[in-house]
Amino acid sequence: xxxxxxxxxxxxxxxxxxxxxxxxxxxxxxxxxxxxxxxxxxxxxxxxxxxxxxxxxxxxxxxxxxxxxxxxxxxxxxxxxxxxxxxxxxxxxxxxxxxxxxxxxxxxxxxxxxxxxxxxxxxxxxxxxxxxxxxxxxxxxxxxxxxxxxxxxxxxxxxxxxxxxxxxxxxxxxxxxxxxxxxxxxxxxxxxxxxxxxxxxxxxxxxxxxxxxxxxxxxxxxxxxxxxxxxxxxxxxxxxxxxxxxxxxxxxxxxxxxxxxxxxxxxxxxxxxxxxxxxxxxxxxxxxxxxxxxxxxxxxxxxxxxxxxxxxxxxxxxxxxxxxxxxxxxxxxxxxxxxxxxxxxxxxxxxxxxxxxxxxxxxxxxxxxxxxxxxxxxxxxxxxxxxxxxxxxxxxxxxxxxxxxxxxxxxxxxxxxxxxxxxxxxxxxxxxxxxxxxxxxxxxxxxxxxxxxxxxxxxxxxxxxxxxxxxxxxxxxxxxxxxxxxxxxxxxxxxxxxxxxxxxxxxxxxxxxxxx
Numbered sequence: 001x002x003x004x005x006x007x008x009x010x011x012x013x014x015x016x017x018x019x020x021x022x023x024x025x026x027x028x029x030x031x032x033x034x035x036x037x038x039x040x041x042x043x044x045x046x047x048x049x050x051x052x053x054x055x056x057x058x059x060x061x062x063x064x065x066x067x068x069x070x071x072x073x074x075x076x077x078x079x080x081x082x083x084x085x086x087x088x089x090x091x092x093x094x095x096x097x098x099x100x101x102x103x104x105x106x107x108x109x110x111x112x113x114x115x116x117x118x119x120x121x122x123x124x125x126x127x128x129x130x131x132x133x134x135x136x137x138x139x140x141x142x143x144x145x146x147x148x149x150x151x152x153x154x155x156x157x158x159x160x161x162x163x164x165x166x167x168x169x170x171x172x173x174x175x176x177x178x179x180x181x182x183x184x185x186x187x188x189x190x191x192x193x194x195x196x197x198x199x200x201x202x203x204x205x206x207x208x209x210x211x212x213x214x215x216x217x218x219x220x221x222x223x224x225x226x227x228x229x230x231x232x233x234x235x236x237x238x239x240x241x242x243x244x245x246x247x248x249x250x251x252x253x254x255x256x257x258x259x260x261x262x263x264x265x266x267x268x269x270x271x272x273x274x275x276x277x278x279x280x281x282x283x284x285x286x287x288x289x290x291x292x293x294x295x296x297x298x299x300x301x302x303x304x305x306x307x308x309x310x311x312x313x314x315x316x317x318x319x320x321x322x323x324x325x326x327x328x329x330x331x332x333x334x335x336x337x338x339x340x341x342x343x344x345x346x347x348x349x350x351x352x353x354x355x356x357x358x359x360x361x362x363x364x365x366x367x368x369x370x371x372x373x374x375x376x377x378x379x380x381x382x383x384x385x386x387x388x389x390x391x392x393x394x395x396x397x398x399x400x401x402x403x404x405x406x407x408x409x410x411x412x413x414x415x416x417x418x419x420x421x422x423x424x425x426x427x428x429x430x431x432x433x434x435x436x437x438x439x440x441x442x443x444x445x446x447x448x449x450x451x452x453x454x455x456x457x458x459x460x461x462x463x464x465x466x467x468x469x470x471x472x473x474x475x476x477x478x479x480x481x482x483x484x485x486x487x488x489x490x491x492x493x494x495x496x497x498x499x500x501x502x503x504x505x506x507x508x509x510x511x512x513x514x515x516x
Contacts, residue, residue, distance in 0.1 A: 024091065142183070152171070188231060363467050451499075
């Protein structure tokens with residue numbers, strides 16, 4: 001479904017979106033679009049005629065192939081009729097008369113029972129684009145403007161041997177306003193996007209399970225904005241994945257005001273069935289691609305999840321969180337030099353349902369305050385292979401080879417945990433030594449340091465033992481380890497730990513070598 005959506009969306013983005021004050025003709029707008037498609041590794045064919053003030057493009061067909069080792073994924077899209085109509089002021093009005101239709105063919109993998117080498121899976125999609133897009137500028141510098149447009153994409157269910165492996169899907173974006181530029185230059189093409197939409201919805205067709213239950217899923221978001229830029233280098237692209245991930249650059253930000261989603265399992269069995277509803281406040285997603293490194297930073301605010309069903313104690317539970325954040329930066333391109341990587345995870349003020357506390361802490365020993373967690377890790381690594389080289393990655397997997405990564409340095413800017421009345425704060429840094437691993441297939445020796453500040457941890461261990469959650473012998477062992485690695489801090493209940501791993505293999509805690 002992902003490749004099919006990419007293919008059909010390319011036509012919508014290229015034609016709905018592609019600043020200058022110059023006249024442009026329908027023919028020039030069409031030729032500019034063909035040039036862009038060619039740079040993306042596609043070879044469109046079409047029947048083109050001039051009918052009065054309109055250039056009519058009929059039966060445009062294009063597609064691309066993605067090599068998957070010994071197999072090839074293919075996608076083909078047909079646009080039955082597109083019209084480029086001359087407007088006053090030297091602009092062109094673009095309109096899709098009929099929906100776009102796409103077919104994606106994927107070879108069946110060995111995981112499917114009774115499959116043979118020639119078996120394939122077909123995914124069929126239809127995209128309807130409503131609204132008129134105004135094209136202005138010059139063939140080398142186009143500005144596409146749209147107002148109150150709408151896009152609807154429908155995927156048919158994917159079946160294999162009468163078994164649904166992917167439900168049908170209808171996705172709609174309505175109230176689309178904004179602009180999209182397309183500028184050609186010697187080194188390639190670049191575009192800037194500034195788009196808003198009033199609503200985005202996903203509705204999945206009901207899906208029957210092997211147990212006879214039925215699953216319904218849906219998602220809706222309001223007031224969406226997308227801003228950013230994209231650059232693609234010059235030349236025809238034989239490998240679409242490499243062109244997109246290895247030779248392109250992008251920087252996009254998407255924001256939504258709020259969203260709701262639902263998963264419902266309908267069952268006729270006694271006590272069966274469940275419904276999960278989730279709602280969020282403002283959410284953002286930043287995506288970057290530069291120099292073969294991909295990154296994202298996603299934040300969701302005011303997350304609230306309600307699960308209801310007969311099998312849930314009390315019939316319903318509610319989990320809430322003030323904010324959730326996750327971020328990643330990772331080098332996809334091979335390089336002889338070390339490249340940066342980054343990983344972050346954060347959960348602020350997680351509120352668990354009372355039923356969870358009743359099960360975990362029936363005697364009420366623990367504070368039921370909201371919990372928070374933040375972890376940040378970054379560093380450098382060497383990557384010996386282009387991870388967007390599908391053929392090479394497939395061969396590596398088939399031959400049982402190791403992933404071509406070598407981590408050099410690791411930094412921990414932040415560790416933070418606030419749970420049940422105890423807090424842990426920490427930071428650290430270190431590096432891997434250029435030595436053979438102590439065990440085959442393991443990591444090389446590591447040297448570095450870790451600083452920790454802990455408040456209320458000893459009290460938490462005692463309460464966990466009193467509540468029966470932690471056996472007494474394990475609680476005693478944990479407190480003995482704290483005594484070995486930590487020393488009392490300046491305030492009551494505070495523990496401080498400075499741990500160092502030296503290059504000669506020693507572990508030093510608070511200046512004292514440990515006997516192991």
